[in-house]
Amino acid sequence: MAGTEPSTIGARESRLIGVLMSADVGLLILIVAFFAAFWMFAPGFNSPFNLFGLSRFTAINIVIGLSMMVVIVTGGLDLSVGAMGVTAVMLAGWLMEVGGLPVPFAVAGGVALGAGLGALNGLVIVRTGVHSFIVTLATMSIYFGAMIVVTHAESFRNLPADFSTLAKLRWFGFVSPTLLVAGGAALGLFVLYRFTALGRRMLAAGANPRAAEMSGVPVRRVVTLCHMLGGALAALAGMLLAMRTGAAIPSMAGNLGQDWLLPAFLGPVLGGTALTGGRVSVLGTVLGATLVTVLTSGLLLLQVGEFWVQFFLGALLLGAVLLERARILLLGARRLVA
Amino acid sequence: MNVHRTTGIAISLAMAVAASVALADQTTKVALVPGGPHPYFAAWEQAGKDAMRDFHLGAADYKVPPKWELSQQNQLIESLAAQGYNGFLIFPGDPVGTRSTVEELADMKVPVIALAGCLQDPSKAEFCLGTDTGNSAYIGTKKLIELMGGKGKIAHFTGFLVDPNTKLRMDAVEKAVKEAGGGVTLIQTIADIDAPEPAQEKINAFLAAQGANVDGIVTTAWIPAVTAATTLRKIGDKRIKMVGIDHDEVVLAAVKDGFVNGTMLQNPYGQGYIGAFAIDRLRSGCTPKPDAPWKTTAQTTHFIDSGTAYVDKATVDTYIDQMRAVTKSIMADFAAKYLVCK
């Protein structure tokens, strides 16, 4: 079949087209478009109060998305992110309130527990060969259940005041510094996957474990590390959420931590991290999480009738991905013709 | 969208932003925010409308978070504040987790009353108007023990363990059992069943295993009450005594037909109506009276009981009137009793 020969486009133009066609730019365009639309038509969207809340919520959703992303890279998934996050926060709460530890040590302790639980997930997965879905389904119950047994579902409400300061700070009246924490985590992961040997090994192990094993990658150890990283990030997300509420409460991620599952998947999947593993887009995850947060926030303000918000959220999401698809097709078609 | 409308919107937005959200609008605009979609709060909608009409409020709107999730409720509250609501009646998604959002509202001089559920002290809510869930469970269990003649085995079906109300209810049931002397034993507590399928599965399994052994059932959450009532009717049992909670049609019908002995009613309509009234008064310069007859619960020292009633076969047909009467009596001297006004 004779195809149309692309005319000679210069190297710079083709790179520009490559960038423009990338999913990340598509997401960015969508975010800007919806943000602008809400700014104009949703009452109160541009109030400093709303923007501040939006920035805090975005930071949390980004980190939740990142924690799932690092596991998706291995070709698996982790249903226990919420459970790990809550358990880590409860430990930190206990360390602060009962143990009297200063805030940074307690937070570090919580993150360490998250990493440990994640590592446990990873170990069970690689040693038994059982699919990560089932393993993390079980550990979701185990971790949450153990937390309930130990804490008897009691919250820690008398945390030291400086635990929440980060969440209460307001820069320029409408931006939360917690975004920096999320951004820092994202940046760290970007460097990991782009520039370090470990990161490349993680991608290789996810893309084709057998081939990776044969070329000397310790696949089992690498997969466990990915899960450990996921657990640590889940704990971090939990800390950000707890700072916002000022207390360590067992219900902060819902029963069994399942409230985190949809946001955890949405960010990476919208952002182009394939569920089959081996490919990752940190920027995409950040943008994906941001898009969903902006959509939810804007919809709540549009007064579409409280019971219809969920419907419009789904419709907008669908519209967003369809637009994205159309954009890629259009750009692709133009390129062939140009 | 033409230029004029866009400019108009831009100008009014600028004005809204320039003038502080809470103080620019002189009329009271109350938002009634439950924890999530749930039939219990349906009465709030009508209560808000009636309050708006009776007290000449700018708005008294029932706004429901799309899911029963703490973060969704927080987001909704923040966005409602950004939209200009200057008074809030909130069922806390979590007694501790909702405190910081309430604090943000208080910082903007927006009064908040905890409704149907309380925040854990210390909080910036003006006070809590609701049912004392622990007390309601206590009374319900005592009624059940009375119906059983003071001895026998009972089971307790309740809601999610991560909901602090559940622990209060479990403690209350245990207390009532202990006070009955040695005659009554609590043979099983099943929690985490405030959802249709787990409730069906576990309540059916329980009745299959212990149906012949148990003498009384107390339920302290909406869905287990409905499911237990349905199941007792299905197996045609009138021997096992049951005390339910709330006013679901299924439960009330079961009370009428003798499968359930009675139910502990709460007063959602009264909560919404009185709460909206109170917010309006608080915005007009009144403050809570320090030496008012506040009640103390496990969660707060500024509690007003919105009324609970035990309804059985004899009174089930007139329960709405009963609750209206309770609401009326609370309203009669509410302002004088609980508020001090300039």
Next chain:
Amino acid sequence: MKALLRQDWFGLAALAAAAIAAITAIRPDFLSPFNVFVLLGTVSLALVIALGQMVVIAIGQMNLALGAIGGVVAVAFAGMMQVWSIPVPLAVAGGLLIGAACGLATGVLTARAGLSAFVVTLAALSMFKGINLGITKAQPFYGVAAGVKAFGAGSVAGPVPWVLVPAVLVAVAVAVLLARLPLGRQILAVGGNSHAAELSGIGIARATIAAHVISGLLAAVAGMLAVARLAIGQPTIGDDWLIPSFAAPVIGGAALAGGYVSVTGTAFGVLIVALITQALVLFAVDPYYVQLLLGLLILGAVGLNRLREVRRERAA
């Protein structure tokens, strides 16, 4: 006999049998007719839900909207009976139609618009749940026809509940579809290797749409069964179907990447989870420990099964 032992699901069957034996040894009334009736009732609904997801897993995708479709059909079914007094057979047909339409929508968007099934069914989840809430405002429909309630509560004979009948019919139909009918084999082929399938002339789009429509139909059946059992049209039906809908097929040996599923395995997966939940109630386990024990027991069950697989692979 040897063929039986080699079946993938034999390990699960053995596990289930062992569990039943152990529980009955401690509590003989576990096998009482009423208890078996209760167990079969739970299993019936769970099986249809699991099969609804299994069909989409077969094609290598996920149907996140399964519960939401079930919920919409459930309230529509109850609503049709209450608000318009539509006779039961028509209401059932209407429910099935709605389920198929929902499946058609997600299938077409996935197959023809080139969007990932994950995102499409996730958006659909929100939209269908939103429609559900918009119609019901979180209030159940109470006016379910007496015949439906009787169906949900009654038994064919002794401990066999009526609701088991549609569940078994559905299971047989799906098994026949996947094993014997060309459409079923095409679905499995596309799930196993979509490139190879395409090269051998199988329409990927057609198989995808078919899988989604069947999933929607099964979700509809499950939704209506739930209404029959609960005796009311609860808007929250389907809210927590997501995880169980994946768990049973995967425990039963399905490959999440597609191409391999097992109806019998799924059935045993459903049975094992139901047995564990029932046992926890039966033994009056302290409510604070229930979640923890549930997770440990599921992990144990899967681990045991896996051990047997590993031993068998080594012996081969």
